Amino acid sequence: xxxxxxxxxxxxxxxxxxxxxxxxxxxxxxxxxxxxxxxxxxxxxxxxxxxxxxxxxxxxxxxxxxxxxxxxxxxxxxxxxxxxxxxxxxxxxxxxxxxxxxxxxxxxxxxxxxxxxxxxxxxxxxxxxxxxxxxxxxxxxxxxxxxxxxxxxxxxxxxxxxxxxxxxxxxxxxxxxxxxxxxxxxxxxxxxxxxxxxxxxxxxxxxxxxxxxxxxxxxxxxxxxxxxxxxxxxxxxxxxxxxxxxxxxxxxxxxxxxxxxxxxxxxxxxxxxxxxxxxxxxxxxxxxxxxxxxxxxxxxxxxxxxxxxxxxxxxxxxxxxxxxxxxxxxxxxxxxxxxxxxxxxxxxxxxxxxxxxxxxxxxxxxxxxxxxxxxxxxxxxxxxxxxxxxxxxxxxxxxxxxxxxxxxxxxxxxxxxxxxxxxxxxxxxxxxxxxxxxxxxxxxxxxxxxxxxxxxxxxxxxxxxxxxxxxxxxxxxxxxxxxxxxxxxxxxxxxxxxxx
Numbered sequence: 001x002x003x004x005x006x007x008x009x010x011x012x013x014x015x016x017x018x019x020x021x022x023x024x025x026x027x028x029x030x031x032x033x034x035x036x037x038x039x040x041x042x043x044x045x046x047x048x049x050x051x052x053x054x055x056x057x058x059x060x061x062x063x064x065x066x067x068x069x070x071x072x073x074x075x076x077x078x079x080x081x082x083x084x085x086x087x088x089x090x091x092x093x094x095x096x097x098x099x100x101x102x103x104x105x106x107x108x109x110x111x112x113x114x115x116x117x118x119x120x121x122x123x124x125x126x127x128x129x130x131x132x133x134x135x136x137x138x139x140x141x142x143x144x145x146x147x148x149x150x151x152x153x154x155x156x157x158x159x160x161x162x163x164x165x166x167x168x169x170x171x172x173x174x175x176x177x178x179x180x181x182x183x184x185x186x187x188x189x190x191x192x193x194x195x196x197x198x199x200x201x202x203x204x205x206x207x208x209x210x211x212x213x214x215x216x217x218x219x220x221x222x223x224x225x226x227x228x229x230x231x232x233x234x235x236x237x238x239x240x241x242x243x244x245x246x247x248x249x250x251x252x253x254x255x256x257x258x259x260x261x262x263x264x265x266x267x268x269x270x271x272x273x274x275x276x277x278x279x280x281x282x283x284x285x286x287x288x289x290x291x292x293x294x295x296x297x298x299x300x301x302x303x304x305x306x307x308x309x310x311x312x313x314x315x316x317x318x319x320x321x322x323x324x325x326x327x328x329x330x331x332x333x334x335x336x337x338x339x340x341x342x343x344x345x346x347x348x349x350x351x352x353x354x355x356x357x358x359x360x361x362x363x364x365x366x367x368x369x370x371x372x373x374x375x376x377x378x379x380x381x382x383x384x385x386x387x388x389x390x391x392x393x394x395x396x397x398x399x400x401x402x403x404x405x406x407x408x409x410x411x412x413x414x415x416x417x418x419x420x421x422x423x424x425x426x427x428x429x430x431x432x433x434x435x436x437x438x439x440x441x442x443x444x445x446x447x448x449x450x451x452x453x454x455x456x457x458x459x460x461x462x463x464x465x466x467x468x469x470x471x472x473x474x475x476x477x478x479x480x481x482x483x484x485x486x487x488x489x490x491x492x493x494x495x496x497x498x499x500x
Contacts, residue, residue: 026307026310029303029307030304030307033300033303033304036296036300037296037297037300040293040296040297041290041293041297043293044289044290044291044293045289045290048288048289048291049252049289052252052263052265052278052280052288053250053252053265053267055265055278056250056265056266056267056276056277056278057250057267059196059267059276059278060267060268060269060270060275060276061269063198063269063271063274063276064269064270064271066104066176066180067143067156067158067176067269067271069103069104070103070104070105070156070158070174070176071141071143071158071160072103073099073102073103073105073174074099074108074141074158074159074160074172074173074174075141075160076099077095077096077099077108077110077160077172077174078160078161078162078163078171078172080095081095081110081162081170081172082162082163082164082169083164087110087111087112087162087169087170088110088111088112088116088117088118088170092110093110093118093120093122096108096109096110096120096172096174097120099174100120100174103174104176104177104180105158105174105175105176106153106155106175106176106177107119107120107155107174107175108120108172108173108174108175109125109127109172109173110162110170110171110172110173111125111127111133111170111171111173112169112170113137113168113169113170113171114128115127115128115129115130115133117173127171127173132144132157132159133159133171133173135159136159136160136161136168136171137161137168137171138161138168139161139163139168140161141158141159141160141161142158142159143156143157143158143159143271143272144156144157144158144159145272146178146198146206146207146274153177153178153179154177154178154179154206154207155175155176155177155178156175156176156177156178156271157173157174157175157176158173158174158175158176159171159172159173160172160173160174178198178206178207179207179209193280193281193284194210194278194279194280194281194284195208195209195210195215195216195278195279196208196209196210196276196277196278196279197209197216197276197277197278197279198274198275198276198277199222199266199274199275199276199277200273200274200275201245201246201248201273201274201275202221202223202273203221203222203223203224203242204219204220204221204222205217205218205219205220205221205222205277206218206274208277215257215262215279216257216279222264222277223238223242225257226238226253226255226256226257226262226264227255227256227257228255228256229254229255229256229261237253237254237255238253238255240253241253241255241264241266244266245266245268245275248268249268250266250267250268251264251266252264252265252266254282254285260281260282261282261285262279262280262281262282262285263279263280263281263282263284263285264277264278264279265277265278265279265280266278336349337349337352339397339411339412341390341393341394341397341412342393342394342396342397342398342412343394343397343398343401344397344401344410344411344412344418345409345410345411345412346411346412346413347411347412347413347414349411350409350410350411350412350413350419350421351413351471353409353411354369354409354419354421354471354474355470355471357409357421357423358464358469358470358471362423362464365423365424366424366425366426366427366463366464366465367421367422367423367424367425367463367464368421368422368425368431368434368461368462368463368464369419369420369421369422369461369462369463369464369468369471369474369475369478370419370420370421370422370438370459370460370461370478370493371417371418371419371459371460371461371475371478371479371481371482372417372418372419372420372438372457372458372459372482373416373417373457373458373459373482373486374392374393374396374416374417374418374455374456374457375455375456375457375458375486375490375491376490377389377392377415377416377455380392380453380455384453388448388453391447391448392447392448392453392455393412393416395447395448396418396445396447396455397412397418399441399445400418400420400441403437403438403441404420404422405422405423407423408420408421408422408423409421409423418457419475420438422434425463431461431463435459435461435493435495438459438493439459439492439493442455442456442457442491456490456491457491458482458485458486458490458491458492459481459482459485459492459493459494460477460478460479460480460481460482460483460484460485460493460494460496461478461481461493461494461495461496462474462475462477462478462481462496463495463496463497466497467496467497467500477496477500478496480496480499480500481493481494481495481496481499482494484499
């Protein structure tokens with residue numbers, strides 16, 4: 001016996017309630033999984049970024065320690081020489097030599113207060129013109145900037161004053177190889193593309209090692225090369241990166257050089273204005289910041305698949321039905337709005353879309369409406385035939401659509417009359433540029449398969465909002481511009497503001 005209407009209604013109601021409850025549960029579990037997944041991914045990234053930060057801090061600390069060893073050696077030499085009878089004597093030379101042998105320094109010399117010096121190789125030097133030497137003569141220890149010295153090697157020179165009874169009688173200079181800091185990193189921690197560099201606070205890269213690709217060259221300014229991954233002046237990550245460095249803080253940023261993404265990890269060495277810098281490839285950065293998240297991700301993925309399969313059939317059916325309905329409705333709407341000859345919007349659709357824009361997103365946005373009237377089109381039909389005239393219009397429709405942005409509104413509103421509505425025209429410079437583009441289009445426009453015909457147009461332009469607040473007002477203003485263009489000899493463009 002068949003079910004009563006009441007029973008059928010009850011079954012439908014029950015089924016609907018079950019579906020609603022099931023969907024709510026599915027969404028709830030999905031949100032829980034997504035939230036947990038997002039949190040684990042964030043935690044994984046924080047852990048790896050912290051690890052990277054510690055690593056570059058160790059490099060900066062190791063570099064500072066080695067420079068300090070050289071500085072301490074220079075001070076010890078200066079103290080030992082201060083009690084000698086002769087600054088440039090053989091014993092002083094031996095003291096400097098032993099300091100070089102027992103410290104990270106690779107070269108050194110001792111000079112008197114006149115600038116006459118002897119280095120560890122026994123060569124006589126005159127260092128009077130050296131600015132760092134002159135500063136050391138004032139009684140302070142000086143750590144120089146990185147200089148290109150011995151055999152083209154970049155070195156850091158430490159100058160320690162030799163003082164006897166409060167009077168500076170000479171200067172000890174020990175030199176440390178700047179490239180030596182690149183031996184400090186544990187390169188096995190990272191991939192073969194990792195680059196280690198020493199950088200000044202102004203972004204100048206002094207020396208670097210590692211990497212199969214040349215990310216930056218020594219002497220280049222990193223700040224001038226990198227750009228934000230997402231273009232946003234208000235939230236520039238690079239600006240924050242630079243500000244941290246200017247404030248002598250460690251800093252990290254993901255940025256672009258050319259079309260490649262890189263991770264820059266920077267730490268202050270505490271020596272002059274130098275920073276230790278690690279540069280990782282974007283691929284390594286992505287893998288590193290998600291490696292702790294991968295096992296969790298697999299479990300979450302399995303749970304999600306199970307939920308998805310359970311509700312998938314119902315969701316897919318609904319989606320298919322909705323998609324087919326929307327597609328059918330969209331096709332009908334497109335047919336109703338399209339001019340069959342040109343493929344552009346027809347008159348009704350053109351007016352509707354322009355007015356909708358003016359009433360909606362474009363209400364406070366400057367725009368321009370151009371009315372185009374093909375010159376002597378009746379003559380084309382009379383001399384070349386209506387079929388050729390239709391071909392001219394069809395060709396014009398295809399080419400003029402490709403001339404402007406997809407967001408602009410282009411339509412045919414009459415037999416030989418077209419409208420081009422351009423959104424977001426912020427100033428007169430852009431307006432003039434678009435006007436020039438429009439007239440240049442007709443200079444090069446040709447139509448016809450066997451006979452190439454060059455059609456021209458008289459154009460009128462009205463600006464929103466100054467020339468009109470609605471489609472009708474803008475159209476009337478632009479149409480007056482068309483009339484003026486035709487009176488002035490055709491094949492030209494007239495702005496309504498110039499004739500009103």
